Amino acid sequence: MMEYTRSVRKTSQYCLVVGLGAILFGLDQGCISGLFAVPKFIQDFGTFEPSLATHIITANGQTLLFGTLLAGTIIACVVSGPIGSRLGRKAGLYYCIITSIIGPIIQIVSPNVGVACLGRIFSGAGIGFAANFCIMYWAEVTPATYRGMIVMMYQGLINLAQFVGACINEGTHNIPNKWAWRAPLMSMLSAPLVMLAFLPFIPDTPRWFVHRNRIDEAHLAMRKIRGKTWSEDDVTEEIRQVVAMDCIERELEGSSSYWDCFKGSDHRRTRIAILTLVVQQFTGISFISGYGTYFFSVSGISNPFTITVITSVCGLAGSISAFPLVKYFGRRPLLIVGGIASALSMLIFAIVGVALPNSVVAARCLAAFVCTYLFTYGATWGPIPQAIIGEIPSNRLRSRTVSLATSVNWMCTLFIICGSPYLLSPLYINLGTKLGFIFGGCTILGTIWVFFELPETKDRTLEEIDEMFLNRVPARKFSEYVSTGQVGQLNAGKMALDKEEVDEVQRVDHT
Known part of the structure; x- marks a missing residue:
C-alpha cells in the first residue's frame, strides 16, 4: 500500500502565486513613500514655496496622492464581499490584476497630480482586492497546522516588497530626469503581470465550491490543491467536514447578507476581525510606512533614503522570525508581547525627541527605535492579524466579514494618512516625534483589548473554530x-x- 506523507508543497506553490498580490501593496508603500523626498518628483509635482525658496509637495498634495489610493482601496473592499460570495475568490484575484496594471500605467504617463490621482485610485483598488482575496484564499486552502504560517506570509511579502521599493528609490532618486520617479512606478507592474501568467492554472477554493453547493468541483479542487502526497480518503474526509459545517451554519444562522455579520455568533466574529485590524493601524504602521522617509528628513536625519532601507530590512527580519514564533507560541501571546514592545518603541523615541530636540542623539534614537518598532511589528502585529481575519469568520460569511474588516481597516488608514501630513508638516501643527505619544497610547489600549477578547486559534481547523464560536466558548478558554x-x-x-x-x-x- 502506498504511504502518504501529506506534504503542503503543492498548496504552498498555489499560495505563493496568489501572494503576489501582497507584493502590490509593499512596492507601492516602498516606492511612493520615498518619492516625496525625490528632488525630480518634487519639482514635477510640487509647488514653489517662496518662504522656503524651493519646491515642496504640500500637505494637500500628499493627502491627495495617498487619499485617492485609499479611496480606491475602500471601494474595492466594499465590493469584494459580493464578488467573493457570488463569483469566487479567483474572480476577485483577476479584478486585482486588472486594476493593478491600469493604475501604475496612468501614474507613469501622468503630467500632473490630478491624473496621477486617477491612477492612484486604480492602484488602491488592486491593493484592496489583494488584501481581501489573498488572505481569504490562503485561509481556506491551507491545513490547520500550517495556516498561521502561510497566511502570515502576506505581511512577509509586503515587507520584502517594501525593502525592494526602498532599494529602487535609493538607486534612482538622484537621476536628473523623470525616470527618477518613473522607474519605481514601473516596478509596480511586475507582480500583476507574473500573477496574470500563473493564475489560470490555480483552482478556486474548495470551501467556496461547497458554499455554492458544487461538491464535485470542491473535491476536484481539494485534490489538486493537496497534491499527490494526500490520500483520496484524506481529501474526501476533509471535504466531508467542510460540507458538514456548511450545513450546520446554514441551519443555525440562515442567510448570508452583510447584516448577518452582526447576528448571532457572527456578531462576535465580525467584532474581533474589525477591531484586530483597527488596533493594527493605530500602532502607527501606516504613518511609518507612508511617510517614513519624509519623517526622517524633517526630523534632522541627513540620509533618509539609507535609513529607510535599513528600517525595511528590520521589518523584513521581523517577518521572517514570525514564522517559527507563531508556530510555537500562537497568535494571542505574540500580539500581547508585540503590543507592549511597539508601544515602548513609540513612547521612547517621542520622549527623547521632546527632551533633546533637533539633536544628533534624538535623530539616532528615532532611527534605532523605528527599527525596533518595525522588527516587532513585522514579527507580531504585521502578519498575525491577517491570519486572524482569515480564520475567525464563518465559511458562510467569510467573504463579507473580511470585506467589512478590511474596509474599516482602510478607513482607519485613510484617517491616519490624511491627518499625518498636517500633524507633521512645519507649516501646520509640526508635532514631529511627539506623534509617538499618540500611537504608543493607542497601542497600549489595543493590547488590553487583545488580552480580554481575542481567542487563540493555533492549530485549529476552521471547522473547530466554527464549533467554538457556535458554542460561545470564552476567548481565554479557546486553547483549552x-x-x-x-x-x-x-x-x-x-x-x-x-x-x-x-x-x-x-x-x-x-x-
Whole structure:
C-alpha cells in the first residue's frame, strides 16, 4: 500500500502565486513613500514655496496622492464581499490584476497630480482586492497546522516588497530626469503581470465550491490543491467536514447578507476581525510606512533614503522570525508581547525627541527605535492579524466579514494618512516625534483589548473554530477547548440517512 506523507508543497506553490498580490501593496508603500523626498518628483509635482525658496509637495498634495489610493482601496473592499460570495475568490484575484496594471500605467504617463490621482485610485483598488482575496484564499486552502504560517506570509511579502521599493528609490532618486520617479512606478507592474501568467492554472477554493453547493468541483479542487502526497480518503474526509459545517451554519444562522455579520455568533466574529485590524493601524504602521522617509528628513536625519532601507530590512527580519514564533507560541501571546514592545518603541523615541530636540542623539534614537518598532511589528502585529481575519469568520460569511474588516481597516488608514501630513508638516501643527505619544497610547489600549477578547486559534481547523464560536466558548478558554466531534457526528448521521434512502429506493425497485 502506498504511504502518504501529506506534504503542503503543492498548496504552498498555489499560495505563493496568489501572494503576489501582497507584493502590490509593499512596492507601492516602498516606492511612493520615498518619492516625496525625490528632488525630480518634487519639482514635477510640487509647488514653489517662496518662504522656503524651493519646491515642496504640500500637505494637500500628499493627502491627495495617498487619499485617492485609499479611496480606491475602500471601494474595492466594499465590493469584494459580493464578488467573493457570488463569483469566487479567483474572480476577485483577476479584478486585482486588472486594476493593478491600469493604475501604475496612468501614474507613469501622468503630467500632473490630478491624473496621477486617477491612477492612484486604480492602484488602491488592486491593493484592496489583494488584501481581501489573498488572505481569504490562503485561509481556506491551507491545513490547520500550517495556516498561521502561510497566511502570515502576506505581511512577509509586503515587507520584502517594501525593502525592494526602498532599494529602487535609493538607486534612482538622484537621476536628473523623470525616470527618477518613473522607474519605481514601473516596478509596480511586475507582480500583476507574473500573477496574470500563473493564475489560470490555480483552482478556486474548495470551501467556496461547497458554499455554492458544487461538491464535485470542491473535491476536484481539494485534490489538486493537496497534491499527490494526500490520500483520496484524506481529501474526501476533509471535504466531508467542510460540507458538514456548511450545513450546520446554514441551519443555525440562515442567510448570508452583510447584516448577518452582526447576528448571532457572527456578531462576535465580525467584532474581533474589525477591531484586530483597527488596533493594527493605530500602532502607527501606516504613518511609518507612508511617510517614513519624509519623517526622517524633517526630523534632522541627513540620509533618509539609507535609513529607510535599513528600517525595511528590520521589518523584513521581523517577518521572517514570525514564522517559527507563531508556530510555537500562537497568535494571542505574540500580539500581547508585540503590543507592549511597539508601544515602548513609540513612547521612547517621542520622549527623547521632546527632551533633546533637533539633536544628533534624538535623530539616532528615532532611527534605532523605528527599527525596533518595525522588527516587532513585522514579527507580531504585521502578519498575525491577517491570519486572524482569515480564520475567525464563518465559511458562510467569510467573504463579507473580511470585506467589512478590511474596509474599516482602510478607513482607519485613510484617517491616519490624511491627518499625518498636517500633524507633521512645519507649516501646520509640526508635532514631529511627539506623534509617538499618540500611537504608543493607542497601542497600549489595543493590547488590553487583545488580552480580554481575542481567542487563540493555533492549530485549529476552521471547522473547530466554527464549533467554538457556535458554542460561545470564552476567548481565554479557546486553547483549552476539546472538540466535541460535532462535525464527525453530523457526518455519521448524514451518511446513515443517505444509506437509508438508498435502501428505500432499492426496496421500491424490487416491488
